[in-house]
Amino acid sequence: MKILSVMFSQLVGMWLVLTHTFTKADTVEYPDEKPALFPRYRGRIILTRDPDGAERCVACNLCAVACPVDCIALQKTEDESGRWYPEFFRINFSRCIMCGFCEEACPTYAIQLTPDFEMCEYDRQNMVYEKEQLLINGPGKYHDYNFYRIAGKSVAGKDKGEAENEDRPIDVKSLIP
C-alpha cells in the first residue's frame, strides 16, 4: 500500500508541475525591460554637495573605516577657511559590495548610494572611480542639509556658537551669568 501512495504522490507532483504551463513566468528580461528600482536602492556611490555648492565631504575617514571590503581611500586636507575636504577620494567599485555602510557612517550626508548598478567595464582599472567621477553637482537625497551651517566647528566667517540652533559657548571659568 505504501508503494501505491508513493506512486500517487508522484502523479500529483507531475500534475502540479503541468499546471505551471499556464502560470506567468517570473523572469524580468533585463536589458529590454528595466527592473523597478526604488529611491533607496543601493547602487553606484556618489559624493554630494551642500545647497551652497561646496563639497560636503569633510574627509573624516569614517566611511573608509566602516567599509567591510576596504574599497574607499581618501586623504584629508584643509582649505584656507579651515574647512576639511578630501585631497583625493577613490572608490574601487570592483571591490565594492554596495552594502551602504559608508552612507550610514557618513556624518555629513556626503557619501550616498544611488539606484544605478549598470557600471560594467571591459577594463578593470576603469572600475576605480576618482573624486571627479564621484562628485555630483547636487545635494542628493538631503536637499537642505549643510554641515558647516549646523556643526559647531569654527571656520572662516562662522565662529563657534554661530551655527543654526546653537547657543554661544559658555565660559566655564567665568562667574558672570
Next chain:
Amino acid sequence: MNDGIGSPLNIFGILFGVILVAAYLTWLERRLLGIWQDRLGPNRVGPLGLLQVAADMIKIFMKEDWVPPFSDKPVFILAPALIMVTALMSFAVIPIAPNVGVIDLNIGLLFVLAFTSLSVYSAVLGGYASNNKYALMGTLRAASQSVSYEVFMGISLMGVVMLSGSFSLRDIVEAQRGGWYCFSQILGFLVFMVAAVAETHRTPFDLPEAEHEIVAGFHTEYSGMKFGMFFVGEYLSVLLSSMLVVVLFFGGWLGPGFLPPLIWFILKTFIFVCVFILLRAALPRPRYDQLMAFGWKVMLPVALLNLVLTGGVALWLGA
C-alpha cells in the same frame, strides 16, 4: 504498402531528421523546463530561441577536446561514438508511416531491444576508460541499472508480441487497428514506460550521471564534442523511447483520417517526448538502493503478472 521503405530519400531523411530533432530536443527541453519552473528558458538567439542549438553547436566545436593522459585512449574516444551508433541503428526499424521507414525487419522488436541493451556499453566503457573515481561510480550504476531494468523491459513487451503475434513493428502497428494496446496492455505500458526512462538514463533514473552526487557520472572526463555526443545520444534515446511507446502501445501512425499518418505519428511522439521532459521537471531522483528495490520487487513481478494474464486470456479466448 511497402513501396517507399528503404529508398535513399527515406534513409537519409530519417537519419538527418532524427539527428536534427535530437539536437532540437535540447532546446525543447530547456524551454519546457523553463515554462514549468515559471522561467522563460533560452529565447534570445533567433525567434523563440530556435537558433540556440546552432549557437551551442558552435560553442561545443570550439571547445578544447581534451583526452586525459591517464585514460585508455582508444576506448575513451570510441565510447561516445558507440551511443550515437546504437541509438541511430534502432531508428532503422521504427515504422514512422506506411511508406516511411528504413527497413521492415521481421524481428524488429528484438533488434531494438538488442541495440538499446548495447547502448549501455557506451556508459560502461566511457566511464571505465576515463580512469576516474566518479566515472567508475557512474559506470557501476549504469551497469547494474541496465541489468535490472533490461529484464522487465523485455518481459513487459511480450504481452504486445502475444497479442499481435509478430515481432515486426509494422505488423504490431497494423494489429492495433482494432484497438490500441495501451488499453489491453495497460500494465505492460506502465512498466515499459518506467523501463524506458531508466534505459535513457534520465531523471528520475539518471543515477549513472547524477550530477549532484558524482559530478557527471560516466562522462565526467568528457569535454567538447565527445560530451556533446553523449548528450545527443541521450536525446536520441528519448526520441527512440517515445517512438517505441507510440508504436507499441498507441497505434503508431494510426489515427482518424483527417490527418496523414506521418502527422499522427509525429504528434503522438511529440506528446511522449513532452512526458519525458515532464518527468524530469517533476520527479526527484531516488536513492540507489530504492531504485534497485523498485526494479526487482515491484516492476519485475508486475511485468510477470502482465505476461501471465495476457497469455491466460489469449489462451482462454482460443488463440
